[in-house]
Amino acid sequence: MKITHVDCHVLTDPDPDLSATSSAQDDIVVEIHTDNGFTGIGEADVNPWIARACITAPGSHSMGQSLTDLLVGEDPREIEELWDRLYVGSAMNGRRGAVINAIGALDIALHDLLGKINDVPAYTLLGTAVRDHVVPYASLQPETDNFDAYQETLVRWALDAQARGFTAAKPSVTLDGPYAHRGLREPWSRATELIGALRAALGDDFTLMIDVQYAFPDADTCLDVMRDWRAFDLYFVETPLASDDIGGYYRVATEQNIPIAAGEWLATRFEFEPLIERGCISIAQPDIGRVGGLTEARRVARMADRKGLRVIPHLWKTGISVAAATHFAAVTSNCPFVEYLPPDLSASPLRQQLLTREPQMIDGVIPLPTEPGLGVELDRDSLRRFADAADQLLARSARRR
Numbered sequence: 001m002k003i004t005h006v007d008c009h010v011l012t013d014p015d016p017d018l019s020a021t022s023s024a025q026d027d028i029v030v031e032i033h034t035d036n037g038f039t040g041i042g043e044a045d046v047n048p049w050i051a052r053a054c055i056t057a058p059g060s061h062s063m064g065q066s067l068t069d070l071l072v073g074e075d076p077r078e079i080e081e082l083w084d085r086l087y088v089g090s091a092m093n094g095r096r097g098a099v100i101n102a103i104g105a106l107d108i109a110l111h112d113l114l115g116k117i118n119d120v121p122a123y124t125l126l127g128t129a130v131r132d133h134v135v136p137y138a139s140l141q142p143e144t145d146n147f148d149a150y151q152e153t154l155v156r157w158a159l160d161a162q163a164r165g166f167t168a169a170k171p172s173v174t175l176d177g178p179y180a181h182r183g184l185r186e187p188w189s190r191a192t193e194l195i196g197a198l199r200a201a202l203g204d205d206f207t208l209m210i211d212v213q214y215a216f217p218d219a220d221t222c223l224d225v226m227r228d229w230r231a232f233d234l235y236f237v238e239t240p241l242a243s244d245d246i247g248g249y250y251r252v253a254t255e256q257n258i259p260i261a262a263g264e265w266l267a268t269r270f271e272f273e274p275l276i277e278r279g280c281i282s283i284a285q286p287d288i289g290r291v292g293g294l295t296e297a298r299r300v301a302r303m304a305d306r307k308g309l310r311v312i313p314h315l316w317k318t319g320i321s322v323a324a325a326t327h328f329a330a331v332t333s334n335c336p337f338v339e340y341l342p343p344d345l346s347a348s349p350l351r352q353q354l355l356t357r358e359p360q361m362i363d364g365v366i367p368l369p370t371e372p373g374l375g376v377e378l379d380r381d382s383l384r385r386f387a388d389a390a391d392q393l394l395a396r397s398a399r400r401r
């Protein structure tokens with residue numbers, strides 16, 4: 001059995017808002033085909049044109065090979081060996097960043113493919129199931145340009161999530177920093193006020209996580225503000241500091257008691273290693289595609305487990321990533337939650353319309369998939385429509401230059 005070819009689909013919403021902070025508006029979807037008629041599907045959360053170039057570019061020397069050429073002709077059943085082959089063969093251009101994100105999409109597709117070939121759900125390829133359902137938390141990120149609307153929307157959405165059966169939610173309380181929504185800039189006392197309003201509305205039994213999206217300028221400010229958040233019983237605070245401020249993370253993790261989560265941007269276990277080994281975080285948050293796929297996410301989970309840490313995948317993409325995270329959590333004992341954006345709470349048509357089949361939340365949980373592979377099915381009409389939208393965006397961009 002051999003891999004015959006790889007298709008890359010660059011997709012965008014029909015009218016993406018380029019100023020919005022949501023990366024759910026675009027996608028790179030890959031399909032890996034075999035000579036006996038099987039196809040595996042994967043995706044990653046990265047600029048899709050860059051990822052496509054990473055996959056389809058020809059190689060030019062032995063340490064800068066083509067990812068497609070490294071796969072074609074290979075047996076798809078040896079997934080870990082294929083991951084290492086892609087990593088080493090692209091090492092001079094890759095090792096981190098977009099090349100690893102692209103390898104992540106391919107690795108997810110290989111798991112879908114092998115599950116279909118073996119006629120088993122993909123999680124059985126990763127290990128033994130440690131649960132019969134996965135617990136999603138609702139990820140809430142409104143796009144508004146003033147504080148009152150932001151607070152009103154977040155509290156309303158959180159209550160809506162609770163009414164839908166979610167037992168946990170993570171509102172983005174991002175009132176400063178690079179992710180601040182539509183120029184929203186407020187003093188930190190407003191963030192404290194907003195988190196207090198969320199806790200009061202949701203009651204004491206609901207799991208509340210807060211994402212501040214790299215908003216604090218330094219560890220001192222962060223420690224000062226988070227002292228006021230101790231009363232809110234937060235499950236974690238996500239990415240308080242810039243991603244590369246490892247020293248700052250160490251201080252925030254060790255000088256106060258609210259658990260710190262980070263890792264959504266990181267590629268490979270090697271980028272997680274300093275955070276995990278030096279005690280800078282309590283929760284590792286690999287994005288399954290971005291970290292390098294299910295193979296690499298499992299390596300991160302094992303590294304975290306050895307330190308007694310939890311791992312809760314980041315997820316802001318389509319049902320393909322929902323499926324990947326569900327299969328990951330099925331076999332990962334230190335994974336109590338997965339991030340989840342309900343399609344009907346998303347502003348993105350891509351999130352809502354790309355698939356005809358994906359794992360569903362039922363009574364607040366996602367039961368383990370039973371179909372072969374990931375258990376997702378592409379809607380071919382939607383795929384064409386989103387690919388056309390991406391082509392138009394590319395043409396508009398070219399005309400402006």
Ligand SMILES: [Mg+2]
Nearest residue numbers: 211213238264
């Ligand atoms: Mg985040």
